Amino acid sequence: MTTTLDLELESGMSRAARLRRWARENPLLTFGVVSVGVIVVSALFAPWLAPFPGDAGSSTHPLSILGSPSWHHPFGTDQVGRDILSRVIYGARISPLIAVVVLFFATIVGVPLGLVAGYFGGVVDDVVMRVTDVFLAVPALLLALALASVLTPTIGSTILAIAVTWWPWYARLVRGEAASVRGRRYIESCHALGLPRWRILLRHVLPNSITPVLVQVSLDFGTVILTASALSFLGLGVQDPTPDWGLLVSEGQTYFTTNWWVVTFPGLAILLTALAFNILGDGLRDRLDPRHGILR
Amino acid sequence: MIRFVLRRTVLSLVVIAGVMVITFVITHVIPGDPAVNWAGPHASLAQIRQARISLGLNRPLWSQIGHYFWGIATGDWGTAIRTHRPVLNDLFGVVPASFELVGAALIIAAIVGVPLGVLSARWKGKAPDQLVRLFAVLGVSMPAFWLALIVQLIFAQHLHWLPTAGEYDPSFAYSHPVPSITGMPVVDGVLTGHWALAWSSFTHLILPAVVVASYPLGVVTRLVRAKVLETSEETHSQMMRSLGFSERAVLGRFALRLAWSPVVQVLALVLAYSLVNTFLVEAVFDWPGLGNYAAQSISALDVPAIAGVTLFVAMVYVVLNLLVDLGQAFFDPRVRLA
Numbered sequence: 021m022t023t024t025l026d027l028e029l030e031s032g033m034s035r036a037a038r039l040r041r042w043a044r045e046n047p048l049l050t051f052g053v054v055s056v057g058v059i060v061v062s063a064l065f066a067p068w069l070a071p072f073p074g075d076a077g078s079s080t081h082p083l084s085i086l087g088s089p090s091w092h093h094p095f096g097t098d099q100v101g102r103d104i105l106s107r108v109i110y111g112a113r114i115s116p117l118i119a120v121v122v123l124f125f126a127t128i129v130g131v132p133l134g135l136v137a138g139y140f141g142g143v144v145d146d147v148v149m150r151v152t153d154v155f156l157a158v159p160a161l162l163l164a165l166a167l168a169s170v171l172t173p174t175i176g177s178t179i180l181a182i183a184v185t186w187w188p189w190y191a192r193l194v195r196g197e198a199a200s201v202r203g204r205r206y207i208e209s210c211h212a213l214g215l216p217r218w219r220i221l222l223r224h225v226l227p228n229s230i231t232p233v234l235v236q237v238s239l240d241f242g243t244v245i246l247t248a249s250a251l252s253f254l255g256l257g258v259q260d261p262t263p264d265w266g267l268l269v270s271e272g273q274t275y276f277t278t279n280w281w282v283v284t285f286p287g288l289a290i291l292l293t294a295l296a297f298n299i300l301g302d303g304l305r306d307r308l309d310p311r312h313g314i315l316r
Numbered sequence: 317m318i319r320f321v322l323r324r325t326v327l328s329l330v331v332i333a334g335v336m337v338i339t340f341v342i343t344h345v346i347p348g349d350p351a352v353n354w355a356g357p358h359a360s361l362a363q364i365r366q367a368r369i370s371l372g373l374n375r376p377l378w379s380q381i382g383h384y385f386w387g388i389a390t391g392d393w394g395t396a397i398r399t400h401r402p403v404l405n406d407l408f409g410v411v412p413a414s415f416e417l418v419g420a421a422l423i424i425a426a427i428v429g430v431p432l433g434v435l436s437a438r439w440k441g442k443a444p445d446q447l448v449r450l451f452a453v454l455g456v457s458m459p460a461f462w463l464a465l466i467v468q469l470i471f472a473q474h475l476h477w478l479p480t481a482g483e484y485d486p487s488f489a490y491s492h493p494v495p496s497i498t499g500m501p502v503v504d505g506v507l508t509g510h511w512a513l514a515w516s517s518f519t520h521l522i523l524p525a526v527v528v529a530s531y532p533l534g535v536v537t538r539l540v541r542a543k544v545l546e547t548s549e550e551t552h553s554q555m556m557r558s559l560g561f562s563e564r565a566v567l568g569r570f571a572l573r574l575a576w577s578p579v580v581q582v583l584a585l586v587l588a589y590s591l592v593n594t595f596l597v598e599a600v601f602d603w604p605g606l607g608n609y610a611a612q613s614i615s616a617l618d619v620p621a622i623a624g625v626t627l628f629v630a631m632v633y634v635v636l637n638l639l640v641d642l643g644q645a646f647f648d649p650r651v652r653l654a
Contacts, residue, residue: 157331
């Protein structure tokens with residue numbers, strides 16, 4: 021709660037001091053923001069940050085196979101001698117990117133369908149809702165697994181398999197919002213003014229239905245990364261030499277008992293990424309949308 | 317009430333039919349030529365043609381889908397390519413072990429998650445709350461396959477506190493006959509008084525159950541926290557406070573009671589999610605359940621088996637959902653009217 025006294029205090033503080041104070045009061049959120057920053061920087065500047073950029077690909081170093089963490093290789097080396105730190109850094113370009121593309125497709129399919137279903141109602145609404153019922157009735161990971169198992173394992177099929185199972189959540193979400201917005205006074209006034217329906221839909225219904233989607237996208241980021249990693253772990257996602265974190269864990273299993281680092285660091289990267297986005301999503305939801313959605 | 321039951325049941329059947337359409341597309345439409353897969357890599361053209369006829373692939377699509385639906389309804393879920401056994405038989409063999417695992421995980425989630433949620437709500441914004449919230453968000457962000465490998469390495473292979481893998485000590489299979497009533501060795505051991513088996517399978521169950529519990533634990537903790545906070549601000553809780561009840565009694569005895577129904581509901585829903593998570597965990601612990609079967613079918617690209625597992629888990633999910641809805645409508649008339 022911000023009182024007048026707080027405001028006066030804050031206006032007297034420097035920007036850095038205010039930032040420090042916010043960080044002290046929101047330790048979880050601070051951690052989330054910093055972690056996401058680290059991930060974005062790793063993804064953007066991987067070639068400059070990675071100590072051995074060549075190791076992100078298919079190079080092999082027979083003399084340094086399965087080396088334990090050292091000054092030279094802080095995360096150790098893998099079964100063909102590649103530097104795991106470099107592969108983990110380059111990994112920030114794989115599953116987070118998959119999540120971005122999946123959520124992009126899920127929203128550009130789900131949001132218009134939900135908008136039309138909620139605003140116009142009728143047959144379109146019934147059809148869209150029955151189709152989404154089916155998808156929402158099954159855990160997303162399960163459907164994505166089943167779909168990915170009949171596609172050739174590439175990054176594109178991973179994206180396709182997850183996006184196909186994800187759009188109905190957005191259609192359902194937007195449909196509910198649009199249906200409630202439809203009955204409001206300002207929409208009725210638009211009708212009375214004789215505005216064309218597509219204009220009402222785009223200029224008035226859409227902006228007023230979109231906030232929960234933003235919250236959901238940020239919350240789903242971590243879940244999509246976990247799903248994509250699970251597909252890779254089961255061998256249904258991207259293939260070697262792509263430095264995907266889930267794939268690194270999967271490949272490391274065989275050597276894990278005697279070489280703990282091959283699995284530990286890539287898995288930590290998945291955990292931290294999912295954690296950071298979940299914390300950010302929670303924070304955003306608390307700000308924008310007091311209603312809670314818990315299950316995916 | 318009867319109308320409500322009928323409506324919900326019909327809707328559930330429609331959903332299952334929809335899932336069957338999806339599994340049909342996966343098994344019959346997307347794969348290049350299922351007959352080639354079925355006949356194996358060294359089949360002659362005649363064998364492939366034979367397989368095409370015996371799989372019904374020479375018939376039109378609508379006839380195939382009708383045949384597929386009829387098969388599912390009459391218990392013919394196709395034949396697994398990897399085991400060459402009927403998929404439904406395979407499923408009945410592996411499902412009990414997974415229900416044992418998921419059941420144990422949900423018990424852990426409820427026993428640990430509910431008190432943590434109340435604790436967090438009681439100290440909202442303070443250090444205990446921050447810690448519990450971090451713990452809960454860790455639970456829902458955890459890659460289960462990674463956690464499985466890590467706890468196995470630490471607690472089984474380095475500290476030797478718990479067994480590494482399997483459902484019970486393999487020596488039982490030789491020394492004593494292992495009773496099978498429910499197919500869950502912990503339960504069977506207790507039922508038949510075979511305490512050594514019960515203890516052995518209990519110790520084998522701990523690590524995989526803790527790993528599978530991580531996600532439901534996070535969900536339950538956050539839900540209980542949210543519900544307790546929600547009710548503790550309502551007027552009846554304020555009245556309890558003004559009547560002189562301690563904060564502990566207000567939260568523990570009154571607010572928590574209102575949180576039970578959503579917790580049970582969410583546990584039922586999370587069961588199906590946990591069944592899917594076993595796909596990633598059972599293989600690590602060599603647990604002879606549905607997840608191991610699914611993972612092996614996936615690596616063998618055994619499409620009929622994968623579709624069977626998908627359909628089975630979807631049915632479990634839909635049926636549980638239906639039961640929870642009906643149960644709530646039965647106990648809480650507000651649900652029926654909504």
